[in-house]
Amino acid sequence: MSRWKAPLPKSSPYITPAGYQRLELELKNLWIKRKEVVEALSAAAAEGDRSENAEYIYRKKELRGLDRRIHFLQRRMPLLNIIADSPADQDKVFFAAWVLLENDKGDELLYRIVGADEFEVDKRYISLDSPLAQALLKKTFDDEVLIRNEHQAVRYSVLDIQYGNEFVVD
Template identity: 80%
Template sequence: MSRWKAPRPKSSPYITPAGYQRLEHELKDLWLKRKGVVSALSAAAAEGDRSENAEYIYRKKELRGIDGRIHFLQKRMSSLNIISAMPADQERIFFSAWVLLENDKEEEVLYRIVGADEFEMDKRYISLDSPLAQALLKKTFDDHVLIRNEFQETRYTVIDIQYGAEFIAD
């Protein structure tokens, strides 16, 4: 049994302005946190034998994690396309749309289609790469979407489509 893992599929390079600002803020915070970790690491290193120094070992591991995340963010942010313009046809579903759907049980659910780097910002956000978002793209009012997985099958009907920072209930 090998340890080789297939590379993750590339995610969409799109992001909203708010999502990009959050990544910039995270990167800035990581650089500040890194300064503190480096000074704690050098203090722990000055205490003597590093092989049995738990503080030193912990700080090295913490620094490795911070450096890895900084490297990832710097590389990822340079490849992102910030999408701030509204689509010409706002009757159809595209990136950054708020979509109000009705499911099989006649329950309404609200989602916003965002980039893969920002869907965890809000429970209502779904990644552009998700099966539901892919099925919704270019749909319009009263269109139906069927989502299947190995456990269930769900049918949605598009009730409302809006663009903007927040969804405004009618």
Template identity: 60%
Template sequence: MNRSNLITPEGATRLRNELADLWKNKRPEVTKAITAAAAEGDRSENAEYIYRKKQLREMDRRIRYLQKRTSHMKVVEHKPSDQSRVFFSAWIEIEDEQENILCYRIVGSDEFDADKRYISVDSPLARALIKKQQDDEVQVTTPSGEQLFYINKIWY
């Protein structure tokens, strides 16, 4: 499944800051530690050297990922003209069949966070909600089966 390139301004700032911090602060620290560990002698049995090389590989992988994502992301800075419907960055209050009230915000795939109640625009629930409006019923296929939700409220 292809991931959406949409992102909120806050999410874009967070990714750019992470990239800058990795590149300017953390990567130089790790390369300095690798140099110091390499100076200690035999690298094949040097745990510090092996650990730091692995750390650098993982960091470089994350840097490449962030460079690619930040160059292709589309920052959605404006609210939609039709705010009666669900679109990217909307907050939605929904109710399930057991009358449980749930509240979510639709964000980019790099921003989802269960603690903040952020769901990815690429998730099955968000896909089902897009373009719906208040009082609509939405059928969603979830890992536990089909679920029906009722849209109580939408806001931006």
């Protein structure tokens, strides 16, 4: 049995200015944390036998994780396109749009379409690569989209589209 895994599909290289700033801050904090971990690792290594030194083993594992994330961010960030401008046609759904939807049950849902590197920041953020975001792109007011998965099909109606950092209730 092989351990080979198929590579993940490439995610969209778009990000909002706020999302990019968060990545820059994360990278800066990772370098600070790395320095602290290296110092603790050196102290643990000086204690003697490394094979039975739990602190040394833990710090090596922590350092690997930090280095992996730093390496990822250093490779990913130059590839990202920062989208700061709102689209000319603000009546359609594009990247960075806040979209107010109504589902079949009459529940209102609010989502913002963002890049794959920032959707975990807020529960209302969905990745541009998600099926819902893909279905919503270029839709306008009162358009409907149908999202199907193996368990159900849900119909959404577009109630409002806004651009900006926050959704403003009229």
